[in-house]
Ligand code: BEZ
């Protein structure tokens with residue numbers, strides 16, 4: 001039997017037939033779904049060859065913008081809501097544990113470990129002084145002694161350290177005390193635009209969207225026996241809470257940053273970690 005002379009009606013089935021023998025079951029599931037959805041997309045949109053090539057050029061350009069400091073594909077996934085969709089599906093909010101949100105492209109492995117109470121902002125960093133404290137506990141309410149907290153944020157000028165030539169700033173790793181408590185100094189988070197000088201910025205502009213994120217502090221929390229949590233604390237009252245460019249805002253993560261008598265903003269949050277999935281599934 002010759003298998004040729006395909007038409008718009010028969011081609012999809014033949015592509016699917018050819019990947020039926022994929023040995024890895026999960027890869028087969030992923031590829032089958034990808035082919036079905038891609039073909040359905042093309043049937044619906046009916047792009048001209050020039051339009052299809054414009055799409056390919058856009059993806060090529062997106063790749064060219066990626067290096068060890070800039071991840072344009074993460075940004076694309078974030079701004080199209082896909083990162084948060086994966087987060088909802090994978091992490092869920094079926095318990096009283098602290099909710100997660102998007103990791104973003106500015107986490108750096110190996111930030112300097114600082115003693116509790118240290119200021120993660122070097123002298124001269126733009127922004128208003130801020131003091132953040134809180135606790136880390138498990139679902140049972142017991143403190144998670146020695147939990148590791150990675151914290152990172154943009155300065156008052158809206159830039160992360162990795163976007164400037166200045167070296168490490170506004171990021172650190174802390175270890176909660178035996179009572180699960182932590183505290184540190186930083187600058188009050190300000191709203192800022194996601195990088196929008198590349199292909200994703202063009203996509204946002206072309207679709208009438210702004211690139212702004214509401215002010216937030218990033219946290220990554222980990223401790224043996226608990227699931228790793230990456231999340232943010234957002235500033236209540238920020239004008240971009242309802243139009244975050246990456247769809248990451250959850251009410252439970254929006255907190256007050258109140259100015260005290262000395263002009264320092266203060267905020268506090270009690271994090272609750274889930275027991276590790278491996279333990280839960282037993
Ligand atoms: C961030 O908050 O750092 C971020 C998240 C997603 C995309 C760009 C930036």
Ligand code: FE
Nearest residue numbers: 104154216218
């Ligand atoms: Fe951020």
